[in-house]
Amino acid sequence: MKEKQFVIVSYDIADEERLRKIAKIMEDYGFRVLYSVFECYINRSLFEEMKTKVEKLIDHLEDSVIYYFLCEHCREKIEHIGRTPFYLEEEKVEVV
Amino acid sequence: MKEKQFVIVSYDIADEERLRKIAKIMEDYGFRVLYSVFECYINRSLFEEMKTKVEKLIDHLEDSVIYYFLCEHCREKIEHIGRTPFYLEEEKVEVV
Numbered sequence: 001m002k003e004k005q006f007v008i009v010s011y012d013i014a015d016e017e018r019l020r021k022i023a024k025i026m027e028d029y030g031f032r033v034l035y036s037v038f039e040c041y042i043n044r045s046l047f048e049e050m051k052t053k054v055e056k057l058i059d060h061l062e063d064s065v066i067y068y069f070l071c072e073h074c075r076e077k078i079e080h081i082g083r084t085p086f087y088l089e090e091e092k093v094e095v096v
Numbered sequence: 097m098k099e100k101q102f103v104i105v106s107y108d109i110a111d112e113e114r115l116r117k118i119a120k121i122m123e124d125y126g127f128r129v130l131y132s133v134f135e136c137y138i139n140r141s142l143f144e145e146m147k148t149k150v151e152k153l154i155d156h157l158e159d160s161v162i163y164y165f166l167c168e169h170c171r172e173k174i175e176h177i178g179r180t181p182f183y184l185e186e187e188k189v190e191v192v
Contacts, residue, residue, distance in 0.1 A: 010133045034106050034107065034160060035108045036132065037133070055177055059178070062178075063178045065176070066133070066181065068170070074165055078163065080163070081147075081150070081160075081161045082154050082157075083157060083160040084160070085160060
């Protein structure tokens with residue numbers, strides 16, 4: 001399935017080393033917007049690939065990962081207050 | 097506007113005291129599913145009330161809060177792996 005989806009990946013990872021590895025994996029699939037929240041815009045097969053990698057790494061008793069899928073309508077309604085999310089900072093650096 | 101909306105509130109709060117206060121506020125409006133993620137099912141006026149309280153408390157240069165609104169269709173597609181989110185644990189305790 002080629003059609004891309006907007007997915008919010010949020011997680012609580014109990015172990016520092018696992019946390020670091022999960023973040024590393026996530027960087028291949030999306031942008032970090034908060035410490036443990038990534039925004040991804042990927043097709044279903046890439047999502048499944050990412051999910052499989054994450055599932056292999058986490059401790060299913062200690063860690064928790066939630067995937068929220070947003071349609072275009074929901075995506076347009078996102079609101080943000082405070083410090084600029086990570087990825088916008090990076091984009092700002094490239095543009096200046 | 098009486099119609100309820102499903103809102104994911106995710107945040108990075110740089111200061112422990114502010115973090116504790118934000119979580120306290122959020123408990124009045126929704127369920128904590130991850131350490132810094134709440135799920136709320138509230139109408140627009142309650143959402144604005146919550147947002148005003150959060151906005152007064154955060155440091156706009158250090159902290160970051162993102163609100164994701166999910167329609168019913170997106171809400172049904174939520175996927176979760178690993179440890180049960182907080183609120184389900186509480187519900188499980190009440191039910192047993």
